[in-house]
Amino acid sequence: MNILDKIVIDKRKEVDLRKSLIPVRQLEQSVLFERITNSLAQNLRVSTSGIIAEHKRRSPSKSVINQDLNVQDVASGYENAGVCGMSVLTDVKYFGGAIDDLLIARASSNLPLLRKEFIIDEYQILEAKAYGADVILLIAAILTREEIKRFSELAKSFNLDVLLEVHNEEELQKSIMPSLDMLGVNNRNLKTFEVSLETSKQLSQLIPNDFVKVSESGISSIEAIKELQPFGYKGFLIGENFMKTDNPGESAKSFINKLNE
Numbered sequence: 352m353n354i355l356d357k358i359v360i361d362k363r364k365e366v367d368l369r370k371s372l373i374p375v376r377q378l379e380q381s382v383l384f385e386r387i388t389n390s391l392a393q394n395l396r397v398s399t400s401g402i403i404a405e406h407k408r409r410s411p412s413k414s415v416i417n418q419d420l421n422v423q424d425v426a427s428g429y430e431n432a433g434v435c436g437m438s439v440l441t442d443v444k445y446f447g448g449a450i451d452d453l454l455i456a457r458a459s460s461n462l463p464l465l466r467k468e469f470i471i472d473e474y475q476i477l478e479a480k481a482y483g484a485d486v487i488l489l490i491a492a493i494l495t496r497e498e499i500k501r502f503s504e505l506a507k508s509f510n511l512d513v514l515l516e517v518h519n520e521e522e523l524q525k526s527i528m529p530s531l532d533m534l535g536v537n538n539r540n541l542k543t544f545e546v547s548l549e550t551s552k553q554l555s556q557l558i559p560n561d562f563v564k565v566s567e568s569g570i571s572s573i574e575a576i577k578e579l580q581p582f583g584y585k586g587f588l589i590g591e592n593f594m595k596t597d598n599p600g601e602s603a604k605s606f607i608n609k610l611n612e
């Protein structure tokens with residue numbers, strides 16, 4: 352059993368509990384449900400840096416990264432740094448996140464917000480919309496093609512962007528469909544937790560040009576981005592490298608300044 356299998360077992364129980372506490376009707380009545388969303392894919396298409404900066408307190412691979420910061424400060428710092436979008440990990444058990452982190456990030460910035468979650472049920476997409484997200488993540492490794500289609504079409508009906516994440520060729524081949532906006536290649540091997548940019552490089556040629564290509568995980572240097580850009584990547588999801596510092600916003604700002612030099 353890999354880490355995703357464990358996360359999904361817990362997630363099913365969590366989602367059942369959340370559904371019983373907050374019914375769909377209540378989510379649909381949220382003021383944010385009517386909010387006009389802000390497209391991350393569009394920002395990435397026109398950006399020179401393409402940075403998507405993540406709020407990440409801890410992770411299965413690194414344990415604690417940073418538990419001392421306010422989401423408000425991180426979100427406003429990232430916005431001030433000029434990132435293209437912010438990823439907010441909302442998983443409680445494995446990442447120390449919360450759905451309220453999304454709400455706080457929404458109140459603190461106008462950035463496109465990605466709900467970084469292990470989505471296995473439509474309910475979580477309604478939650479994403481009700482708590483102010485602009486983008487959802489779908490992970491091919493934990494979904495069937497039919498689920499990817501159903502979930503991405505539901506997200507598009509709410510004007511949410513969809514980032515589909517893959518780890519290998521098989522996941523990529525089963526997932527390609529028009530209701531996706533961005534294809535993300537995760538460089539982290541979920542069995543060993545090792546990261547290798549080679550994964551992004553190898554899969555890049557199999558991703559049709561209609562999708563914005565995003566490289567995820569293990570990116571910690573300007574050189575890594577310069578290495579990935581020739582493979583067509585327009586988006587770079589960075590978590591730990593910024594979050595391990597006392598001031599992720601400042602850290603993202605100096606990273607982007609160096610990248611643009």
Ligand SMILES: O=C(O)c1ccccc1NCC(=O)[C@H](O)[C@H](O)COP(=O)(O)O
Pocket residue numbers: 354355405407410411412413537539541567568569570588589590591592
């Ligand atoms: O980060 C982990 O340890 C992890 C383990 C299992 C499933 C997902 C995991 N991370 C989620 C992510 O995709 C990353 O947080 C994101 O790509 C940023 O990665 P990094 O820059 O390496 O923090």
